[in-house]
Amino acid sequence: MLSTATQRFAGPDYAGHIGTMVDITQHRRDREQGLAAQKLESLGVLAGGVAHDFNNLLGSILANSELLLADLPADAPAREGIDRINAVAVRAAEIVRELMTFAGHENPIFEPVSISSLVREMLELLKVSISKLAVIRVDLADGLPAVMANASQIRQVVMNLITNASEALGKAHGVISVSSDMRRVLRDDADTGELAEGEYVRLRVSDTGCGMTKEIQDRIFDPFFSTKFSGRGLGLAAVQGIVRSHRGAIQLTSAPGEGTCFEVLLPCAPPNARPPDEARVPEPAPATASAATTVLVVEDEEVLRAAVCKMLRKKDFIVIEAADGNAALEALRGRAAEIGVILLDMTLPGISGKQLFEELRAIRPEARVILTTAYSKEMAANALGSLEAWGFIRKPYHISDLVAMLRSAGE
Ligand SMILES: Nc1ncnc2c1ncn2[C@@H]1O[C@H](COP(=O)(O)OP(=O)(O)OP(=O)(O)O)[C@@H](O)[C@H]1O
Ligand SMILES: [Mg+2]
CATH class of the missing domain: 3.40.50.2300 (Response regulator)
Incomplete structure (x- = not known):
């Protein structure tokens, strides 16, 4: 920000200028972060309220459709439609759950997780759904420290990033690269924002797909932002919620027509990290038949x-x-x-x-x-x-x- 004032002598004669220059980059960054935090908080409240009511409604749909199914003969033509109602309710419940993850309403159990082996498992599973035109390059470092994480959430992160990479290739040939390594973050590092100093495991997913303009990049983490015909726009919102709750960071570089690279940093677990106690609610024993309860x-x-x-x-x-x-x-x-x-x-x-x-x-x-x-x-x-x-x-x-x-x- 630049401001100047003209200085004159006692008369009309021009004496010079006094100028002040203030670097407001940090100020602007703080303000943006403040706004983002506010947006997140209101979304959290919204998601919490929606989740409770919605899941009751979805539960009612599920229970009633299952009641109908129980009453119908095995060959009733109506079964197909009811099955579909059931499946839609289950999908709707998944969407609500992603919103809750984004809003930090999940509070999962954290334990030491090996990112490289988790990604390897996921690649095995995702093989079938990744574009057949994609060449997949994998470079996962062995012997990395574990990260304190919730494995099923990190699986979701990996799945969403790789699915997006595959979708970015569209109908063209291309390369999807997945790699992992270590990174030390120092306090003065310009690219890591609020991250605490320390050792991080870095997961990188890049593609040679369609890439994104700056305008799109600015919005990709917003819930429901999607440029895809049948996209829900929740994939990256959930990824961001998860990474944040793991005290990590996500960064991207992208250029239209060239491709995109997502980097996720997750803090390493202390060397002697042990799996935490299980949640206090125990798993029920397997069911067997019994008298009326x-x-x-x-x-x-x-x-x-x-x-x-x-x-x-x-x-x-x-x-x-x-x-x-x-x-x-x-x-x-x-x-x-x-x-x-x-x-x-x-x-x-x-x-x-x-x-x-x-x-x-x-x-x-x-x-x-x-x-x-x-x-x-x-x-x-x-x-x-x-x-x-x-x-x-x-x-x-x-x-x-x-x-x-x-x-x-x-x-
Ligand atoms: N690797 C990528 N290359 C290009 N654009 C991407 C990439 N990843 C994400 N995007 C852009 O970000 C948008 C949001 O992604 P996000 O995963 O949140 O939602 P989506 O993929 O559209 O839908 P879904 O909820 O099914 O994942 C996408 O619609 C797309 O425009
Ligand atoms: Mg997606």
Whole structure:
């Protein structure tokens, strides 16, 4: 920014100029970062709200379509359509989950992960879906330090970057290169922004595809930004959310007509890093057949509750319904001795999941509690503090999975 002022002597005679020059690059960068952080925060709030409501709605669609399927004869022509409804609901749930990942609502378990072997596994899987016109060059360093990461999220990063590279080639021949190595980041490094000083594993995915203009580059991490006919524009948004939650960074260089290179930096794990404790919610035992179990279903979303309960009754469970915390406590006080399993929605109006869980447990400590929520298992475990549930099922779920879990809980 440049500003000047003309200086004159006492009379009209020109004496000179005083000029000031201020470098506002940093100021501008700070402002952009501030705006980006704000945008992210509001998206996070939005994604959280949307996720809860949407997963209840999707759960209702899934439960009702599965109910219909159970009623129809095996050769009914309507089955095909219902199967399709089911598949669409599952896909919609995946989209919601990607949004939640982007908004940092996932809070996954981190453990030491070898990037090179993870990428090698993924390349094996992705082979079938990568463009047949692509030559793939792989240069993965062996013996790199592990990174503290969530393996399934890093798989998602690798998959999204390689899928984009393949799509960038379109119908032309080209090269996709995937490599890994180490990089030391110093405080003064110009290209690494906010990254803490230290050792990083660098993953590079580059392609000789269509490349991007500067305008496109500026928007690629925005959720729902896509230049593709059937693109959802969530791939890179999720990648960015994941990399950020790993305290890493992502950089790109790209030129239209020449290609694109994405570089992901992830901090190395300390040399003696051990896998962390498992989440506090244990895996349920495999299901086996058993006698009728009484289940208390605590769920405020009426359509979902009705369909789930109807289906459970069909499967010979004795079901007690509760639409909120009070109804749940009342039901439990009245029929405590009968109730073997409680299916507890963690987000009920008027009472926290943790509080209700504590009260239910005080009345009937013998009942096995299965928690359900749109959030991840780890988030649920965090919200409960030291409380332990018997099982966890994430919304939206297939009724068949719920039935299997309830059966083994009822044993
Ligand atoms: N390797 C690449 N080469 C050229 N353009 C790219 C590349 N990767 C991403 N882009 C651009 O960034 C946009 C956003 O990518 P992103 O992965 O987020 O969404 P998408 O691929 O369009 O859809 P999807 O949600 O299915 O991944 C793309 O539509 C494309 O314009
Ligand atoms: Mg993509």
